[in-house]
Amino acid sequence: MQYPQIERQVIALAGGTGDxxxxxxxxxxxxGRFAVALLTRKASAANPTCLPHTTIHPTDYTETSLVSILNTTGATALISLIRxxxxxxxxxxxxxxxxCLSSDTCKRFIPSEWAGDIEKFPDIPISYGSTRAPIRKYLRELEQKPGRPRLQWTLFNHGWFMDYFLPPSQSxxxxxxxxxxxxxxxxxxxxxxxxxxxxxxxAGRDVARAVCELLGSEQEWEEVTYVCGEWGTFNHTAEVLERFYGRPFTRKTRSLEEINSDLRKYESQPEIxxxxxxxxxxxxxxxATACPKEKTLRQREKYFSNVKFMSVEEMLTVAEREGRV
Structure with missing residues (x-):
């Protein structure tokens, strides 16, 4: 969709050079609505893809450094993609x-979640229970504190990246x-x-397009936002890939008992x-990777009606035709 050329909102990306x-x-x-302030730990970093409407900002990720960058650029939102x-x-x-709360302009925030159904499974994967869950609680508690400047935020989730069904050269x-x-x-x-x-x-690019739509939306953000290109099972999708490429997979098995046995080992070693x-x-x-369908489809209508989400077969076809997605 083409948007009129207006003064671009600056979006700060932490971890913006990753996948x-x-x-x-x-x-x-x-x-046409956005420009990017790319945050990087490397003082010598240059725009790796020479993209327009982009400024590079070395930072040590201290509050002083971040507030200075947010104020200097006039960033309206900060997105964390950091692993x-x-x-x-x-x-x-x-x-x-x-x-964000201390800056003059940056009053929107998307933390690094990028997972599945975090409402039904808030502590899966294991590491999310000790990392993401406390930040979710912290954000909720901020909303209850009187006199604090308001920060609009959402936890953005998409399930698996379907790009992993492609060779790395195509994504x-x-x-x-x-x-x-x-x-x-x-x-x-x-x-x-x-x-x-x-x-x-x-698809990774569909996630990105959805993020753009959410940033451009005038509607109030919900606490958790979901997008999904396709629901299914790995067995079914393996068959889709076999038909598309005309060759069978070599199959291995990893039983639920084996997985649970390994999980118990880690639970007994919390220092890991x-x-x-x-x-x-x-x-x-x-x-837990399956986004809740009813809520996801409702939010698709609410926020993402301009995004045409690809199915796995559509992604495979695009990658074969264009070389990448």
Missing amino acids: LGRYIHEELVKD CPNSDYIPLHKTFITA YMKYIQGEFPIDVGSWTYTVRGTGEEPQSWT EDVGVVEVEQHQVAG
Whole structure:
């Protein structure tokens, strides 16, 4: 959709050079309503993609540094796309929140969630219970404090990135060995649990387009926002891929009992910060990656009617035709 050329709102992106960050960055500057203030820890960093309507701001992510950048750029929103060690998540995001509240213009915030159904499964993956959940509570408590400037915020979630069904060369999403059960590089499918647990997938670029629409919406944000391109199961989608590419997967199995056994090992060792693949497995077999359909479709009508969300087959077709999504 084309928008009239107006003075662009500046959106500050923390972690904007990463996988989803690159999609959001591209879609924001493509949209006539927005410009980007790209936050980076590296003083020598340059715009990696030479995108227009972008300024680069080295920062140590202290409150002083962030407030200065937000005020200098006149940023109206801050989006966190940062994947950091669990021990860093809470202090970093509290600093983001304080910086927004202390700034002159930045009164909207999207913390780094980017998961599935966090209302039904607030503590899955495991690390979310000790990192995201306290920040959610902190944001809610801020709203109850009298006399505090108001911060509009939402927890944005999309299920899996369906980009992981593509070779890495066709998407910005980097494949992390072992996390996603379908590996198109080795053409293997690890059936976790039954493979029939509910899932949802959304293309990274569609997530980015939806973020743009939400930022441009005049409607009040809800506490949790969901988007989804397609609901299904891994068994069904593996069959879709096999038909599309004309070849069968080599299948492996990973039983629910095996996954739960590994989870118990981590639960008995709370000092382990990163539980790795097993928490992703738990997320999948619990069905926690599936965004709640009724709420997601209602919000699609409310906020995202201008976004045409791709199905898995549509994404595969686009990638085959254009080389990437």
